[in-house]
Amino acid sequence: MKNTATLLITCPDTKGIVAAIADFLHRNNANILHADQHQDAENKLFLMRVEWDLTDFSVDINHFEQAFSPVAHQFSMQWQLKLSQHKTRVAIMVSQYDHCLADLLHRHKSGELACEIPLVISNHRDTEALVKFYGVDFHHVAINKENKVAAEAAQFKLFDDYKIDLIVLARYMQILSPDFVARYPQQIINIHHSFLPAFIGARPYHRAFERGVKLIGATSHYVTEVLDEGPIIEQGTDRISHRDQVEDLIQKGRDLERVVLSKAVRWHIENRILLYANKTVIFD
């Protein structure tokens, strides 16, 4: 089993950053497996992802912060360290459309997603058998206008109980409260069934059909307080024609949604995403 550390860094761009990081890792005998960086000229930002094998690494990983802090301070870095041994714990929320859910569960079982999926929450019972077939706990939390606060409280408790790191909205048709969103910053991924920012809001396939577009799309993004305005992680499009009715758009869209959502989840759990200025950098 892979035993690596991944360091994600954001800091003001200046000379000597790479030299300092590379020197730190080399002095401590790190075997670098992947390194990628990005400089944003407009915002004068430096962003980096570096992953190394822990086998020969001479720093006790529990004391990494102490060892790395001189470098971090010198360049005013924001940084996170992720260990491959700690697998991200994912909860999936779903309503009745189950194609993204089935896809994520199957990919996970096939070894494509290096995470744990201990929990699925739904406001319907339709997907219960499927979830259980894959050996995952299913919790039904009914939600309506009256019980929304209590229902979300029940959801929070489940996330706590299952020690959830990431919440995936796999066609979950309820709008999260501001409190919910604020509680899990950069930890909620949604799939929107349009090529955002086109067709923000409800019934995007119907509106795409009415507008007569020649391509439909899907967008995975982090959820922020403003609906459908969070940082975009991945998008896809597919060609349609006048021969396609709304039902055909919905069907073609399902294939986009599956791929676009699963890529976002994979990149997140592999610690390949950095955020700045409401945008994502994907270190693929």
Next chain:
Amino acid sequence: MKNTATLLITCPDTKGIVAAIADFLHRNNANILHADQHQDAENKLFLMRVEWDLTDFSVDINHFEQAFSPVAHQFSMQWQLKLSQHKTRVAIMVSQYDHCLADLLHRHKSGELACEIPLVISNHRDTEALVKFYGVDFHHVAINKENKVAAEAAQFKLFDDYKIDLIVLARYMQILSPDFVARYPQQIINIHHSFLPAFIGARPYHRAFERGVKLIGATSHYVTEVLDEGPIIEQGTDRISHRDQVEDLIQKGRDLERVVLSKAVRWHIENRILLYANKTVIFD
């Protein structure tokens, strides 16, 4: 040289339409080369395009209306007849970005576009040498807030003088007046440098960059009174990443714009486009 007629029909959907049209053509000894049809269930509409060789056709094409009118009346058809011998006469309007202009002129010279291009109008002089190299008349019509009415009047006169059937806005950076648009219904094609309806209006690549989308697009459409809301003819998208700056978006966008605009022009001049409900049917 090809000598064909193309009939474009729109009518309420009912039984017997195809039988009546096919019978009419067969009785008159038409050799059908292409036929395509579309039924819109929601609007209960029938749309058809049929192209036949005129060599053996027994109706004098100048009296086609008279011969066809019984069928047309029976089914309340709107119809147009297009003859391949009459080539569409195209005027291109352009400002300073000349990539779509150069592309259209080269495609025309290569035989890819079966039209005449006798006229280019620009509010700048930058493209004059290029236009003349391809043997096309270039007219400079300066335009600003003060002279807009007079400038458009000069443009209308040029369209009349050159007997123009179709106006192509190949990155023409002026907004046409309502009078201009009303004068040439379904005869003005524009290229918008975004995946409409995303980024309607000015500077779409800059706004795409700010929003952090992962795909950029281009859209060709007929111009109607509402800016960027006309019927979409063709769209294309291309993938971008965080490594792409605004300049890269603009550069990648140029490749989309060329292809997306040229397809719209080709389909129009080959009489492959029918309009209804602010949408296009493309009989490709």
Next chain:
Amino acid sequence: MKNTATLLITCPDTKGIVAAIADFLHRNNANILHADQHQDAENKLFLMRVEWDLTDFSVDINHFEQAFSPVAHQFSMQWQLKLSQHKTRVAIMVSQYDHCLADLLHRHKSGELACEIPLVISNHRDTEALVKFYGVDFHHVAINKENKVAAEAAQFKLFDDYKIDLIVLARYMQILSPDFVARYPQQIINIHHSFLPAFIGARPYHRAFERGVKLIGATSHYVTEVLDEGPIIEQGTDRISHRDQVEDLIQKGRDLERVVLSKAVRWHIENRILLYANKTVIFD
């Protein structure tokens, strides 16, 4: 439930075919829902698909052949009549990679595939639980060099017992005998994990990686006697880069395979495919 008939016709191209068919249908009060045709100029062939509602149709569908035969004879037609009430009965064959199998079963359950899937045959037991979860019969037929004739005989018996119309090879890693292929002409669909005709044969992703291509592909096709040379139904490609290792190609390829195979199956069961000259016409 839909109650329609679909007529698929191939005949030499000549004048009057459409008129004769449309007249036949109109005389018998058919309500045409979709009609599409194709003329192959090189081979002088006419191909047509027409689907109509049976509600008001005045011909007893059991005596359709008799009613239609004058038209069919006049134009030397090869034709097939398909009824929506008779759902295609599909058997899926699979080895150990189960992503296409899981995808087809889920699409079927979601109502995306208007067929019956009563039978899955595998030379392994890995997929048994998944198949049974979807309520489909699973039969294990071990196969090796020694028992191939007997194993295929057992498979034929299963196809007979389950009245199978279509066999889908969903990553079935055994080569069918010539006898098998000859027995089910145009009734076996395979998914090949390359952009055919590139990388015919085994281990296409490994060979794509070695060659350094920048796109990978997948191809669904009918199985004929020559391996990987049957008529192509659908193809897809996806972009890769030097950052992708063989494992990444395999993973990206799975998404292509799912979509490309499921489209082929859907078009087949919706009677949208006509074959000629080792090619497919897809009436979409």
Next chain:
Amino acid sequence: MKNTATLLITCPDTKGIVAAIADFLHRNNANILHADQHQDAENKLFLMRVEWDLTDFSVDINHFEQAFSPVAHQFSMQWQLKLSQHKTRVAIMVSQYDHCLADLLHRHKSGELACEIPLVISNHRDTEALVKFYGVDFHHVAINKENKVAAEAAQFKLFDDYKIDLIVLARYMQILSPDFVARYPQQIINIHHSFLPAFIGARPYHRAFERGVKLIGATSHYVTEVLDEGPIIEQGTDRISHRDQVEDLIQKGRDLERVVLSKAVRWHIENRILLYANKTVIFD
């Protein structure tokens, strides 16, 4: 005007390479603009591209080799240094199809290609006026079986006279001699009008049409001694259907060829391509 240096490095992968390079650049006050690296696990290779501003760089760039040699020796590096002030000098070779030529000349004039294009060589005269319109020297070198050696000698002389760094075969329909190819290693880029390795050799669109593929492609690659087997730089595909005849494939293919060839040329002149194991790494 940009004044940067780009260092391209290939060496056995081992610990400390990045630290050594970053330290070297930092000690010499380089302002790094872009850095990208790739590790090939299978071949245990490390490849890097780093570009920095020369303004504050403390090493005299004419003595770079001397300054860098300790690092280079320590890690057994193969390396090249490229200066943005030295623009690549490109010769285009073309026969009669001029779409790629016109595209490259227009992109160059628009500032999209940061190179010089002083020379076009053709075995026909068709493109002479176009070439001269763009202010480029045109040389006609007739070639046939009898005069091939002499004709190529004349071409070599032209390349010498014009100090050519890169030869672009923009639909040049002659096979280069082994001597020609050997003379310009990694300096000849070709566009092949198929998705290699499918349809190697002549008339790929015709063979694609016969095979009934559903996608066509184009491939840009470096020319090596084995025809169509050189390292692939870029590929593209576009969807076709049974409605497309050979002429349509050719027309759609032209759009692919333009984009795919121009990307290869741009990446080459921007020093973004490294070669190993008959593959390309594109540092985009």
